[in-house]
Amino acid sequence: TPAAVRPGSTEEVRAVVEACRRSGTPLVPQGGNTGLVGGSVPLAGEIVLSSERMRAITDVDLDSGQLTAGAGATLAEVQSAASAVGWRYGVDFAARDSATVGGMVATNAGGVRVFRHGSTRRQLLGVEAVTGAGLVVSRLDGLVKDNTGYDLAGLFCGSEGTLGVVCRARLALVPPPGSMATALVGFHDVSSAVAATGLLRRWVPGLEAVEMVLRAGAEMVAEQTATDPVFDPIPPVQLVVEATGPPDPVEALGAALESLDGVLDAAVATDAARAAALWHVRETHTESIARIGTPLKYDVTLPSSALSHFCATIVGEVTELAPSTTTWIFGHVADGNIHVNVTGYQEEPDEIRRIEHLILSSVDGARGSVSAEHGIGTAKRAWLLVNRCDGDVAAMSAIAHALDPDAICNPNVLLTRS
Amino acid sequence: TPAAVRPGSTEEVRAVVEACRRSGTPLVPQGGNTGLVGGSVPLAGEIVLSSERMRAITDVDLDSGQLTAGAGATLAEVQSAASAVGWRYGVDFAARDSATVGGMVATNAGGVRVFRHGSTRRQLLGVEAVTGAGLVVSRLDGLVKDNTGYDLAGLFCGSEGTLGVVCRARLALVPPPGSMATALVGFHDVSSAVAATGLLRRWVPGLEAVEMVLRAGAEMVAEQTATDPVFDPIPPVQLVVEATGPPDPVEALGAALESLDGVLDAAVATDAARAAALWHVRETHTESIARIGTPLKYDVTLPSSALSHFCATIVGEVTELAPSTTTWIFGHVADGNIHVNVTGYQEEPDEIRRIEHLILSSVDGARGSVSAEHGIGTAKRAWLLVNRCDGDVAAMSAIAHALDPDAICNPNVLLTRS
Numbered sequence: 018t019p020a021a022v023r024p025g026s027t028e029e030v031r032a033v034v035e036a037c038r039r040s041g042t043p044l045v046p047q048g049g050n051t052g053l054v055g056g057s058v059p060l061a062g063e064i065v066l067s068s069e070r071m072r073a074i075t076d077v078d079l080d081s082g083q084l085t086a087g088a089g090a091t092l093a094e095v096q097s098a099a100s101a102v103g104w105r106y107g108v109d110f111a112a113r114d115s116a117t118v119g120g121m122v123a124t125n126a127g128g129v130r131v132f133r134h135g136s137t138r139r140q141l142l143g144v145e146a147v148t149g150a151g152l153v154v155s156r157l158d159g160l161v162k163d164n165t166g167y168d169l170a171g172l173f174c175g176s177e178g179t180l181g182v183v184c185r186a187r188l189a190l191v192p193p194p195g196s197m198a199t200a201l202v203g204f205h206d207v208s209s210a211v212a213a214t215g216l217l218r219r220w221v222p223g224l225e226a227v228e229m230v231l232r233a234g235a236e237m238v239a240e241q242t243a244t245d246p247v248f249d250p251i252p253p254v255q256l257v258v259e260a261t262g263p264p265d266p267v268e269a270l271g272a273a274l275e276s277l278d279g280v281l282d283a284a285v286a287t288d289a290a291r292a293a294a295l296w297h298v299r300e301t302h303t304e305s306i307a308r309i310g311t312p313l314k315y316d317v318t319l320p321s322s323a324l325s326h327f328c329a330t331i332v333g334e335v336t337e338l339a340p341s342t343t344t345w346i347f348g349h350v351a352d353g354n355i356h357v358n359v360t361g362y363q364e365e366p367d368e369i370r371r372i373e374h375l376i377l378s379s380v381d382g383a384r385g386s387v388s389a390e391h392g393i394g395t396a397k398r399a400w401l402l403v404n405r406c407d408g409d410v411a412a413m414s415a416i417a418h419a420l421d422p423d424a425i426c427n428p429n430v431l432l433t434r435s
Numbered sequence: 436t437p438a439a440v441r442p443g444s445t446e447e448v449r450a451v452v453e454a455c456r457r458s459g460t461p462l463v464p465q466g467g468n469t470g471l472v473g474g475s476v477p478l479a480g481e482i483v484l485s486s487e488r489m490r491a492i493t494d495v496d497l498d499s500g501q502l503t504a505g506a507g508a509t510l511a512e513v514q515s516a517a518s519a520v521g522w523r524y525g526v527d528f529a530a531r532d533s534a535t536v537g538g539m540v541a542t543n544a545g546g547v548r549v550f551r552h553g554s555t556r557r558q559l560l561g562v563e564a565v566t567g568a569g570l571v572v573s574r575l576d577g578l579v580k581d582n583t584g585y586d587l588a589g590l591f592c593g594s595e596g597t598l599g600v601v602c603r604a605r606l607a608l609v610p611p612p613g614s615m616a617t618a619l620v621g622f623h624d625v626s627s628a629v630a631a632t633g634l635l636r637r638w639v640p641g642l643e644a645v646e647m648v649l650r651a652g653a654e655m656v657a658e659q660t661a662t663d664p665v666f667d668p669i670p671p672v673q674l675v676v677e678a679t680g681p682p683d684p685v686e687a688l689g690a691a692l693e694s695l696d697g698v699l700d701a702a703v704a705t706d707a708a709r710a711a712a713l714w715h716v717r718e719t720h721t722e723s724i725a726r727i728g729t730p731l732k733y734d735v736t737l738p739s740s741a742l743s744h745f746c747a748t749i750v751g752e753v754t755e756l757a758p759s760t761t762t763w764i765f766g767h768v769a770d771g772n773i774h775v776n777v778t779g780y781q782e783e784p785d786e787i788r789r790i791e792h793l794i795l796s797s798v799d800g801a802r803g804s805v806s807a808e809h810g811i812g813t814a815k816r817a818w819l820l821v822n823r824c825d826g827d828v829a830a831m832s833a834i835a836h837a838l839d840p841d842a843i844c845n846p847n848v849l850l851t852r853s
Contacts, residue, residue, distance in 0.1 A: 321498045385578065409587060410584075
């Protein structure tokens, strides 16, 4: 078992970093350890720097809607602190009881409200962190407008622990939600659904989510959960659309849906039970797939212009390459973020590599992102070199070397460090 | 006159940067040259790299609401291209016909819609830029979710040309505005106005602006523009509040104002002429001050908790230091961004320095920002060292050295380069 240290303050983190530099010992910052790409797991003798003793939530400001959270505070703790003063935190996802502020900042965590409120970087007004060179960077005063130099907080966000250790973060809060409405809408094809998404963004104030499922997935969910589909026959493509009010979101959604072209079916929920029934086909997608078998999972973003073509072709391409497989496509269509899950594959490293190569090189060829939310970690380092241009990778490496010259901060993650 | 080059493409920019590196010639990127801190003006033999031949707007995407703009495109050109497809660009300010995309990215330009839509960094989905080391970084595919490494676009944004030359930017658009309502609200003091701002943010969907003026400023505007004030007597503090609908913003604002404590007077506009009359006291502040004399101008942000105290004390402190002066305070209270203008000062470098020192060290002591929007440039380099901690400045310097090792990119701006 590798050693673990549990510093209780920024000054103690600095002392740990200095000791690591002197002894040439690399470290891995670790929060809730909920990541999916191996970013917080020691690989080769790194010590673990745990944030669990830095979990205080302080300086809650009611007027500006801001708070400061220690790296070890969980997402659920931040959400409670925000709700307690009449605000809410704009990021939410299922691992809320384990995932920590330090990890969310390091990975630019997303979740189910990214379309409306943005990912973690958007909430971040400042950080206190210790760089790999032992510098303490700190700007926790919650200054919404501050053009005094580079955006260090934004740079640390998404750096996956490679630049240093995040100790505290100043987070912006968002107003609490009003009433909510949910619609399920059927379309002929992905292009109509993508075009409709663009119009809904302009027409529906308070649009919170636009999620897409395909017919094969809806049939699979109906079978796995023994539930009747909302529409019979099931349309080729369905969108789950959610909006908050005011204005009355049921009325706003209804009016927008009447003006859309290419709508085959539409249902708008007027109560919570019906809303849950409309969400069912999307909410139970992941667990329904898991009943078939452990899937290979890819979390990708396509440019809006390439989304329809990718969705129309990738399933057939994977089937042709690996005939025993089934490919499921669903996700956050308003952000271009698609989950591609593959079941029924042969448990052979070569087949798994071929499938990954087919899907991610197709995404890369369409100028998409091979990692929408999960990051690079150790699992996707080879793909970073494919998906980002040489200049981007060289610039990132130069920045990593500048802030962590001895390569002691998470040196096996994201970049290949010298 | 220093030399100027006008490259027409990213490749030509790279050739210029390489030539500058080989010959040890520094360069200053220049767009519309509308900055206020000397960031785009050659000081010591730099050549000027003009963006005027890189002004194409391409890849306008209707579904996702995005476009790509060359560094030389003006803000007005971006706004027109967005409006032409039923979207709008989220940043606006008075210099729209001159200010360019390259300059707006380099300075993280703000303006009158920052409270609602954020500054330039918030609109920025990617950049193509040439670093001082000659690397071409490029990610222009408009990927809303993309966790593949560091946020290079966000880092270039606000770097004031010190890391390299921005050639193109992928910009996110926002939905067009609906109906609009304007209110003028009087309060006893700044604390009540600040508290009311926090409540309005939570209560009024579509809140676009909350601007503050003080009684002395309102009296000055009434006199300089020969206009009757809206309220008689003029309240100690007034907020101009603007919201867009739906829901009906007149109704939403009216309901919110009835629930606020400490309101002395309130007027809600129901037509454009009345709205202009309510805005008058704020809109004509700058020009009214200019009629008294050329002011010293400071553009600062205070943390929400320090805003009231700063506004209550700074006027008296400046008067005590320089009895011939008058100090005017007004600005974007929802962002904590206050404009401090001083008229009637003695035209002596010592007096000007003393006034600047008093105001900016007061801001710094309150943990505010000495530059909310304008940046550091050459004019405020000494204040960067005061206002940012040593670790922040050292980290910025390390990043500048990593991307521009020969210090050829705007070397006299922002940081002291070796």
